[in-house]
Amino acid sequence: MTLVEKILAAHSHKKKVSPGEFINVRVDLVMANDVTAPIAIKEFQRIGVDKVFAPEKVVMVPDHFVPNKDIASAEQAKLMREFAYEQQILYFEVGQMGIEHVLLPEQGLVLPGDVVIGADSHTCTYGALGAFATGMGSTDIAAAMATGDIWMKVPPTIKLIYNGELRKWVSGKDLILYTIGDIGVDGALYSAMEFTGEAIDALSMDNRFTMANMAIEAGAKAGIFRVDNKTQLYVKHRAERPYLVYEPDNDAEYSQVIEYDVSAIEPQVALPHSPANTKPVSQVGNIEINQALIGSCTNGRLEDLRVAAQILKGRKVHPRVRCIIIPGSQQVYLDALTEGLIEAFIKAGAAVSTPTCGPCLGGHMGVLAADERCISTTNRNFVGRMGSPKSEVYLSNPAVAAASAIMGRITSPEEI
């Protein structure tokens, strides 16, 4: 069995599971946010049970439109908050919250070998920890909150092997953009992506989170990494419960095996309006920008901010550009502050915000007007994703976004 099959078998009381099989899976954590929880709560109440299956295994994070951007979003956050208090589930208020997919691993709420479902498509982020994590809708979350399990179809696994050594300024973001550019936005539809190879072994946890995060952008059900020393080091002081490490069998069956030589890959940019519309940054041409956004569940971790600061420190954001930097959690914010990164950002002329998903989905804190262009370290550049349907979003890693903020046009960090 593959890594994913091992985890799913263990969570469905089966010795073996195979791709295509329908199974009922026990979940270790169920998650919703301020956009998806209101519907989940309404549906949960229709089921007719009083209590969630286990309050310590249900978590709600207000992060999309908080701090509340308007009255309607305040009402949604309020509904979720009241449910969380009533049910005594895990809840992180503004001031403690972070972007859910940055926050949950950081808090030790997701551990290797877990099955996690979340009412947010980027729930697949937790695959970086060797967990099986997948996004679902509000009604699925409602059912799981009542029963503690959920139906799934066992996905086939695609094995992606990354050989070679990364060039300077090339990160996990570039590997996943390159991969999506290669296989397409439905290249892994209904499948799990297992990321392996020497370049993956060398990758930091923050970069692995970035890669797993965007598995959904290839249509995948999950993205997953094997647990190694780096994973163990990450979870060791965070875990407050035991966890199991699963390994794929030597004779595991993969639906596809894809190999890449990463030494040939330069920083990637996904042009409008698809994450698969990728080009090496050197071939993007002269694209002037109005905004640069560094943050999100994809690239809002400490290492991302360190890379951005390396470029922004002692330099100035282009006068025509709004550079917005959003640490993914209060801990990331505090660490960045302690390390002097925030000071570097502010001195460079960047705006720094409290954690929020805000601008990534055109919510608040950096919405685009018609004909505006943004280089963004986020995960989607669909039509109207960050605001006006006539605006454009270019996806990149934090180094490219920071360099572009200085130059006022999309540029390679090499040019700085």
Add this chain to the structure above:
Amino acid sequence: MLKGKVRKYGANVDTDAIIPARYLNVSDPAELAKHCMEGIDIDFVKKAKPGDIMVATTNFGCGSSREHAPLAIKAAGISCIIAKSFARIFFRNAINIGLPLLECDEAVDKTEAGDTLEVELASGRIKNLTRGMEFRAKPYPEFMAELISAGGLIEHTKRRLANRRI
């Protein structure tokens, strides 16, 4: 039996196109329906008639997990969606809320915007009345059919929990 005019779309219709996130500060389906397809088809809401059928090529509903997307489509009066393939979260969401989806390559290839289709969900039979053609959608796996006949996931869950208590 469903009958309606076709509204046709291409590949990778994403959830931001179906219902832009700026409208997700509410979850009332009727409110969401007012902005349905706004991202790629600004006239959709004006033109869509109750019973209309959406037809699209591959990976329909890709992107976000927002259940608001199928809710908006359903509340806009669309009776079912026929595509070559659906994004997986959208697929689950639609089945869960009772918006029928059918997968059929041939029906998609041989149907144009404005055609009139007749769809029999139980058998998966799709008739193009405009062109006098008939197609057969992929049957649902047994478990999915059970879920649909129960009336969606919430009803299915109610039954499961009732059986547990016995």
